[in-house]
Amino acid sequence: MKNPMDRQLEKHLSDRAVVIGREGETAAFGELLELLNSSSANARRLAASALGKLAWMGVDQAAAVAALVPVARSDPHAQTRQYAIKALKAYGAVSRACLSDLRDIAANPSEPPYNRRDAASAVQFIEEALRIAAEQAEHRCQRCHARVSADDYAHSQQAFQRTFCDRCFDEVFLERRNFETQVELNKTIEARDGTVVQSQGERRIAEWLTAHSIAYRYDAKYRIIGEFQIRPDFYLPELDLYIEYWGLDTPQYKMSMYKKQTLYQQEGKRLVSVYPADLPRLNTLLTTKLRRFGYTIGLDERSEATLPAAATRIDERSEVSEPQVTTRPPPLAAGG
Structure with missing residues (x-):
């Protein structure tokens, strides 16, 4: 049980939070964050309430949202979480980054009904604020800098996660379609499970995954961060892990490779990189890498040595010549 001094201090802090919110004391914004x-x-609950009241009085809105999110998500007291949720709603479009957290709260059966209700209401309010902001904002094409209508903005964002006017949208669409067609034309090598890939190195990886009963998706589009969409060589859904085979050695290819690797790192994605020099020890490499990510595979030391000699020689010839292939476009970090 708290002693009288503790109760007195708690009352003082709670009363102070109420006064800041009621009087609109923006100078005490930092005090509320503390x-x-x-x-x-109770002090946390009333501080969250006060932050909601100061939302449009010139305070640092981003800092307020960043401080409120962990309270709304994981404060041990349900009513404190509720007041933080309501405060996030008050910040409207500024709270866009916490929409996923609010959706999780709204769908969480362990949350009290009033928290789920308020979280759903906050999501609806923030989404509407974002819609209004998008309609009122002046958007310009990233290519020609012409003004873009709200409809064209929404269309290009949905298709490319970038802003293009109607004319540039058509040009980008054609370029993208040509790239997609070229990629498909370069898929000429069939792995044992029927997947058609672009290189002998990719075939080796596909067959290793199949041999170890690891499900994968080949050359599928995945959005890694909001601004970019990339095409990983292999995605392992059960492990939420990506495997990229970097088979070329041209300057343009290397630039795309470094950009793509940076995107994986920025988003905290789990990536295994494989290079042509790794192919003679592919089993050891993939086994070791996947073990680091918690996937247990029995390492067969004989497996590298017991590969059919003819197949090994074919792979070596293919990977040596692959950097000279000019018809295969490099993997694009943005939309590639």
């Missing part, structure tokens, strides 16, 4: 970390649930 109160969110108080050991008193």
